[in-house]
Amino acid sequence: MNFCKSSYDPATLPPRLQVHQSWWAMRGIGDERGEWSLEKKIANIAEAGYSGIMGRLPAPEEAELWRKLLDQYQLEFGIEAFPEDPDEFGTFLQEAKEFGVSYVNAQVKDSFVVGDAAVKRLSGIIQEGKKWNIPVFVETHRGRITQDLLRTVEYAEALPDLRFTIDFSHYVLAGEMLTSQERAEDCFQQLLKRTSCIHGRISNGQQIQVDIGPAGEHPMTERFLAWWKQGMKNWRQEAQHGDVLPFVCELGPVPYAIDRYGFCTNKMEEISNRWEQGLVLKQLALQAWREVQEDDEAGF
Template sequence: MAHFDMTRINDGSNRPPRLEIHQSMWAMMGHGEADVEPSLETKLERIASAGFTGILARVPELAVREEWKRLLKQYGLSFGSHCFPFNPSDLSAHIHQANDMDMLYVNGQVADAFVIGDEAIELLGGLGAVSAAHQMPFYVETHRGKITQDVIRTVQYAQALPNLRFTLDISHYVLAGEMTEKQDKAELLFKTVLERTSAIHSRISSGEQIQVDAGYSDAILERYEKWWTQAMRYWLQGAKPGDVLPFVCELGPAPYAIKGLDGRELTSRWEQALILKNIAQACWKRATVE
């Protein structure tokens, strides 16, 4: 990288600031026929052929690391990693273990929902210090059941830590708060999180189900589109050449996906991922021209 800014991913190029649409490898689970999981190469080839430019995944085990690196290079896919730290040492170890993976950034689901107040602020500050020391962008995912359990406490952390940046997955807050309709108090809090967004995870939830189809409700879809577009607008403020905003399609297998009585998922997560990809491109267009 040409320079390090903890708040942004930068590839060191002179390309204009850009949105990159990535696919979650977790979301690729369970797409095989007759319960046979496709090979890694089959999955990566499918991702690249559909126009995705990167993936988000756990760091592969050493035994298969070289295969991953070869295939990522072959299909021209960037790599962002998942991390689940309980403390700064966990994040430091994660970065060390993956030092040969040419990671674009680390996405963190920080444990746990019962760490609150000053203890949470100290933990998040320590994780930020590790990110800066290793010059590896690290973004805290807004996720229920984690340190960012609800938007109220998450905003408190953001106010205490000026450099704290988020991977925006607003589906968790819609679900946890049963926010089936627009709520002005929530929107004020969301604004702070949107302003601090450095990556986006795309999934649409209702107030009762963590993952629903894009066509579930026009009104709910419109709200997500507005949130994603506004996060992109904020990110573009001050963006520099080479800056990258990852938009990850992250539609999980059951129990995130809904199954019918026959044990099959009701809709195709892959087809839904392609719909989300198109939605992201439309949001980016609005963010850059309006």
């Protein structure tokens, strides 16, 4: 089974959730003095209580600084990848291994690869992850090989070792599903059985990323929380001591974030505070994990 291993926690610890912040979500984040520096962003991520960052493999000229800061703040580091050719992906994984990456979130190219060709490509990517002993999770994402719900279920049925980064915001948007219909819900539950990572973002069937309010008051929050909790529960049933489930708060900048024209500033402005919204998602994830733990302890 393909699970993320923590570099800092001993393998004797029970299976646990770690909340990570997306580096993409930090784009443009700052204060009245401007966007924070790389160093300040990482310091603030650690101070806010995140356990790690999901970003991209640093460029060679930045690798030493990134490694220093990650070690200084004891942050896990997962990375995004956009693989197409399994052999080329193997070379990428070698670099990731050398840097000390905890896991790889793979948005596999592309949405026009289907059927047996898609299964073959995914199988090759899975095998490369095993070869380099790096957990590789395929993200449920629009515009990728996992373009839609139905074909992704077929891939899961064909590949028992296929593990997912669950991000149902894409399917809710692509299917214009304001609520989960019965047939769609059956498919969602099939994918949740392969949960190895969760991306925290809520969509409403028309926007990929909505502001859920200061305490998650948005009506779609409950639906997404139910999916996240089921994914957590499924993961716990198979996890071993030392295993980690990353929950990544992944609120992207414009055009993911909704913007509007500011008549006072004469420029486009985001309608949400992505940093604050990420902290709301963080608290929701931790609460969901506590509830799953309590249910397991109670035998539910």
